[in-house]
Amino acid sequence: MSDQQTKTAIVPTTHSGAAGPYSPGSRKGDILQTAGQLGLPPGAPHLRSADQYPNLATQVLQALDNVTAVLAEAGSGWADVIMVRAHLTDTAHFREFNTLYSEYLATxxxxxxxxTTVYVGLPAGCLVEIDALAVLG
Amino acid sequence: MSDQQTKTAIVPTTHSGAAGPYSPGSRKGDILQTAGQLGLPPGAPHLRSADQYPNLATQVLQALDNVTAVLAEAGSGWADVIMVRAHLTDTAHFREFNTLYSEYLATxxxxxxxxTTVYVGLPAGCLVEIDALAVLG
Amino acid sequence: MSDQQTKTAIVPTTHSGAAGPYSPGSRKGDILQTAGQLGLPPGAPHLRSADQYPNLATQVLQALDNVTAVLAEAGSGWADVIMVRAHLTDTAHFREFNTLYSEYLATxxxxxxxxTTVYVGLPAGCLVEIDALAVLG
Structure with missing residues (x-):
């Protein structure tokens, strides 16, 4: 690490309209943490109604794509990710989530x-929220 | 980082009576992680009944102040924080939480x-728990 | 840190049959993060019915042992751990959990x-899930 590390916001162009007061990703030194990504297109409030994304598979793949975009914007990728926090809303979704997740990372x-996977409350209609911790370098 | 890093407990004087078996903050090398902070005054068990803090705004600001105290005790601050985990109990609180949070960090x-913001169960009467990950140096 | 850090999966022999698409622990550079550990024996799907582990104490101690095994496999231990995320299912379990946790770490x-301790949903019968963030070196 350099002696003078500066925190940098990681904002993919696709995430340009953040849904709240946070950065899509934050890097300082070698450490990169993404914000929790819902399974909706980022940065498009008019598209962000979960009603339009009722499908678990659609939401999981979109959430993973959102994480991927943040990692890529930082010059990183899944190979640098050491931890994923997966927040689901229903234990009945675990099996399908695992299949989708495995296939996504298979390459x-x-x-x-x-x-860590836990079951929590999420905004109405949202079925998944995922964040990732990466170590760069 | 030095070759010989030692884990240090970060204990602001205001947090001197921890509510459980944990350190208010822990630092090793450049990494500082705060414990989850409820919206009650820390280190004052006789004041820690959430019944006395029924207000979301009061709890959110106190929780943020508790995090700030831990960061400050480590010679750090919000500028070093790359990740906040916000645990709320009710999705109806999201909008007000965001406003309070934005104002708190505006300076x-x-x-x-x-x-990442998720909705979970918390101790009776508690409406918010917040922790922060910071990278120092 | 070395200039060329490689992510390493930490897989204790006891965790050889992972229950899902994740590594029991992941290390890159000085940072080690364990996966969430349930209170069941790892790597033994035929033993992993929570019905056989109905007791909070049994599950908590097993989950902590699972974390310890991952730390040990990486040449680490609790002295390196700066953060524990404890996921319980019932606020009524907090007091006993704290006692068990304190005793476990007393040495x-x-x-x-x-x-951070929060109350979430977990797989059927599971009462606790714990993960740990450690900084090595």
Missing amino acids: EQGPLPSR | EQGPLPSR | EQGPLPSR
Whole structure:
């Protein structure tokens, strides 16, 4: 690490209209943390009604794509991710979520990240929220 | 980082009576993580009944102040924070929470941290729990 | 840190049959993050019915042992842990959880990690899920 590290906001062009007071990703030194990504297109409030995305698969893939975009904007990728926090709303979704997640990461080099999966409340209609911790360099 | 890093507990004087078996903050090397901060005055068990703090705004500002105290004790501040985990109990609180949070951080330099917000169960009467990950140096 | 850091999966022999698409622990550079550990024996799907582990104490101690195994496999231990995320399912379990957790860590050198404890949904029968963030070196 350099002696003078500066925190940098990571904002993919696709995330230009943040849904709240946070940065899509934040990097300082070698550490990059993404914000929690819902399964909706980022930065498009008029598209962000979960009613339009009722499908678990659609939401999971979109949330993962959102994370990927933040990682890429920082010059990183899943190979740098050591931890994924997956927030689902229903234990009945676990099996399908695992299948989708496995397939999404199947083309990545290197070991899978660690992961914690818990079941929580999310905004109306949202079925998944995912964030990732990466170590760069 | 130095070759010999030692984990240090970060204990602001205001947090001197921890509510449980944890350190208010923990630092090792450049990494500082605060414990989850409820919206009650820390270190004052006789004041810690949430019944006395029924207001979302009061709890959110107190929780943020508690985080600030831990950061300050470590010689850090919000400018070093790359991730905030916000745990609320009711999706109906999201809008007010965002307003309070934005105002609280409005005077800070630099980009906002990343954030994940989820809705969980908390101790009786508690409406918010917040923790922060910072990278120092 | 070295200039060329590689992410490494941390897989204790006891965790050889992961329950899902994740690594029990992931290390890159000085940062080690464990996956969320349930209170069931890892890597033994035929033993992983929570019905066989109905007791909070049994689950908490097993989850902590699972975390310990991941830390140990990485040449680390609780002294390196700066953050524990404890996910319980019932606020009524907090007191007993704290007692068990305190006793488990009582023999460790150095300050206790920071901790966030929240109440979430977990797989059927599971009462606790714990993960830990450690800084090595």
